[in-house]
Amino acid sequence: MSDLNAQAVAKYRTNFLKEVEERVEEGEWVKMCMQCGVCSGSCPLGPYWAHPPQEIFMMIRAGRRDEVLTSDSMWMCTSCYNCIVRCPRKLPITHIMHGLANYAHRLGLAPKNQPTRVFATLFWNNLIRTGRVNELKLSLALYFKDGFKQGIQNALNMQKTGLGLMKAKRLNPFELFSGHGCKDKKGIAAMLKKAREIEASRKHFAN
Amino acid sequence: MAKKEYAFYPGCSSQSKASASNYLTSVNSMCKTLDIKLTEIPDWNCCGASIGYAEGGELPRHVMNARNFALAEQHLPGQQVVATCAACWLGARETKERLDASAQLMADTNEALKEAGLHYKAEVEIRHMVEVLIEDFGYDALGKPVVKPLGGLKIAGYVGCQTNRPFGIAGESFENPMYLDKLVETLGAEPVANYEQKVTCCGGALAFSETEKSQAQIKNIVESAYDQGADLIVTPCPLCQANVEIYQEQINKRYGTKFNMPVTYYSQLMSVAYGGSTKDAGLDGQLIRAPKLEEIAKK
Numbered sequence: 001m002s003d004l005n006a007q008a009v010a011k012y013r014t015n016f017l018k019e020v021e022e023r024v025e026e027g028e029w030v031k032m033c034m035q036c037g038v039c040s041g042s043c044p045l046g047p048y049w050a051h052p053p054q055e056i057f058m059m060i061r062a063g064r065r066d067e068v069l070t071s072d073s074m075w076m077c078t079s080c081y082n083c084i085v086r087c088p089r090k091l092p093i094t095h096i097m098h099g100l101a102n103y104a105h106r107l108g109l110a111p112k113n114q115p116t117r118v119f120a121t122l123f124w125n126n127l128i129r130t131g132r133v134n135e136l137k138l139s140l141a142l143y144f145k146d147g148f149k150q151g152i153q154n155a156l157n158m159q160k161t162g163l164g165l166m167k168a169k170r171l172n173p174f175e176l177f178s179g180h181g182c183k184d185k186k187g188i189a190a191m192l193k194k195a196r197e198i199e200a201s202r203k204h205f206a207n
Numbered sequence: 208m209a210k211k212e213y214a215f216y217p218g219c220s221s222q223s224k225a226s227a228s229n230y231l232t233s234v235n236s237m238c239k240t241l242d243i244k245l246t247e248i249p250d251w252n253c254c255g256a257s258i259g260y261a262e263g264g265e266l267p268r269h270v271m272n273a274r275n276f277a278l279a280e281q282h283l284p285g286q287q288v289v290a291t292c293a294a295c296w297l298g299a300r301e302t303k304e305r306l307d308a309s310a311q312l313m314a315d316t317n318e319a320l321k322e323a324g325l326h327y328k329a330e331v332e333i334r335h336m337v338e339v340l341i342e343d344f345g346y347d348a349l350g351k352p353v354v355k356p357l358g359g360l361k362i363a364g365y366v367g368c369q370t371n372r373p374f375g376i377a378g379e380s381f382e383n384p385m386y387l388d389k390l391v392e393t394l395g396a397e398p399v400a401n402y403e404q405k406v407t408c409c410g411g412a413l414a415f416s417e418t419e420k421s422q423a424q425i426k427n428i429v430e431s432a433y434d435q436g437a438d439l440i441v442t443p444c445p446l447c448q449a450n451v452e453i454y455q456e457q458i459n460k461r462y463g464t465k466f467n468m469p470v471t472y473y474s475q476l477m478s479v480a481y482g483g484s485t486k487d488a489g490l491d492g493q494l495i496r497a498p499k500l501e502e503i504a505k506k
Contacts, residue, residue, distance in 0.1 A: 025260075025264075025265045044407065044408040044410070044424055045413070045417070045420055048417075048420060076413075076417070078257075078368075078408050078410055078411045078412070078413045078421075079257035079258070079368070079369070079411050079412070080368040080369075080372065080408035080411065081368055081369070081372035081373045082368075082372065082408070084372065084373045085372045085373050085375075085381045086381075094373075098260040098261070099260075099265070101260070101261050102260050102261050102262075102263075102264055102265075105261050105262065106264075115416035115417060116258075116261075116412075116413055116416040116417065117261060118416070119258065119412070119415050119416040120258045120259070120260070120261035120262055120412075120416075121261060121262045123256065123258050123259060123262070123412070124255070124258075124259050124261070124262035124263045125262065127219070127252075127253040127255070127256075127259065128263075131250075131252035131253060132219045132222070132252060132253050133219035133220075133253050133256070135219070135220070135225055135226055142415055142416075160456065161453055161456060161457075161494070164494045165226065165453075165494065168229070168491070168492045168493065168494055169224055169228060169229075169491075169492060170224065170225065170226045170227070170228055170229065170492055170494075171224065171225075171226065172223075172224035172225070175224075180219070180222045180223075180225070182250050182251075182252050183250050184250055184323060187322065187323030187324060187325075188252060188271075188274070188323060190322035190323060191270055191274065191319045191320055191321075191322040191323040191325075192267050192270065192271075192319070193322070194318065194319040194321075194322045195266045195267040195269075195270040195315075195316075195319040196264070196266075196267055198266055198315045198318060198319060199264055199265060199266040199267070199315075202266075202311075202315065
């Protein structure tokens with residue numbers, strides 16, 4: 001068990017709802033769900049959620065902590081915002097799902113090789129390096145996430161598309177070496193470090 | 208002086224030789240005709256996009272957006288921030304609303320920004336280019352500079368998600384937004400009247416991680432355009448454009464289809480209708496070329 005997870009279990013014991021309210025983005029909305037299921041029916045990847053959003057909300061209230069946080073479900077969110085605009089009680093469902101995914105990821109409970117978890121991590125780490133996304137490095141990092149051999153195979157599968165994009169001037173091979181970026185990389189790094197510290201203290205990650 | 212001036216937030220995908228560089232090319236051409244002056248926010252950064260939440264968390268994401276706001280306030284005071292990318296606009300608007308609603312979040316954000324020598328005064332307004340066109344100009348004004356009406360073209364207006372939900376364009380419905388259809392009509396083309404996939408999600412960032420599931424969505428989006436007799440699809444979102452265009456080849460392999468449907472930006476249609484060349488409109492940046500639109504551009 002990660003230290004952060006052990007600390008959370010000790011702090012909240014059986015009150016998972018309280019844990020979500022205090023630590024998950026927009027978590028204070030969870031108790032407002034009235035179980036109509038419109039969110040689940042509106043989700044483009046709805047059939048692939050082991051536990052659709054309204055079920056997740058009920059499971060949180062029922063204290064089924066491990067099942068929720070180790071679930072693959074929240075990682076199915078495409079950020080289409082259908083659920084938000086249709087929810088009769090205006091719960092910010094998309095953000096709650098993002099928040100739960102982020103929290104599970106932070107505690108080390110999210111499924112290890114969940115592809116969206118892997119991609120999302122690559123994406124953020126890619127963009128904070130220079131302040132802007134380097135699309136070529138991001139694609140390559142994704143192709144090679146399962147090792148060199150699979151990476152070559154993945155790259156070959158996308159070869160025609162890649163060459164087409166290069167020809168259309170929508171992919172720059174030189175991005176591998178330099179590429180776009182912000183000037184004030186130092187300031188961005190310092191500001192993000194501070195933001196992480198403040199967030200950890202606001203969400204009681206330290207005590 | 209230009210008729211309208213805005214602080215411009217182009218976003219990562221619109222940079223030179225990035226996946227939506229042709230979007231920016233066509234926006235520049237369109238803005239020239241409409242006498243819109245866009246000044247890039249100096250040293251702007253990524254908004255975190257729709258997938259940044261997992262590793263980035265809440266405050267770091269807002270701080271990234273607030274850095275752009277602070278830079279805009281400092282260097283381009285009084286100007287509204289205009290984004291062309293749907294995700295940039297959404298991410299920025301989300302941050303603005305959250306910060307406006309919480310004094311604590313605002314204070315925390317500014318404490319972090321201080322590390323980069325910046326301060327956000329909460330004065331910016333965030334808008335999408337489509338809002339600028341519809342609200343600051345209006346369809347009549349947008350129709351006036353048309354010199355090459357796009358007659359004979361039937362166009363499926365694929366609105367997608369992120370310019371439509373959760374904020375949307377004022378006066379439009381989430382389920383059946385009409386602005387792209389009206390724009391298509393303004394330019395002299397025929398909008399597909401019953402394009403039932405107009406607000407279907409293309410999978411967004413999950414096109415990279417959940418390829419099969421996303422490609423099933425994209426297949427519906429393209430198939431419906433064919434069923435309604437469309438010559439091309441038009442969209443306001445760089446990720447919608449890339450996903451729906453790029454993956455047609457893989458969908459053909461997976462499903463045995465023969466898709467070859469051009470997917471363009473609204474700004475490309477406008478550039479051509481305003482007399483722009485294939486190059487001005489960034490049509491040379493299509494993976495799937497749009498021959499009928501190019502024909503009009505070459506007339």
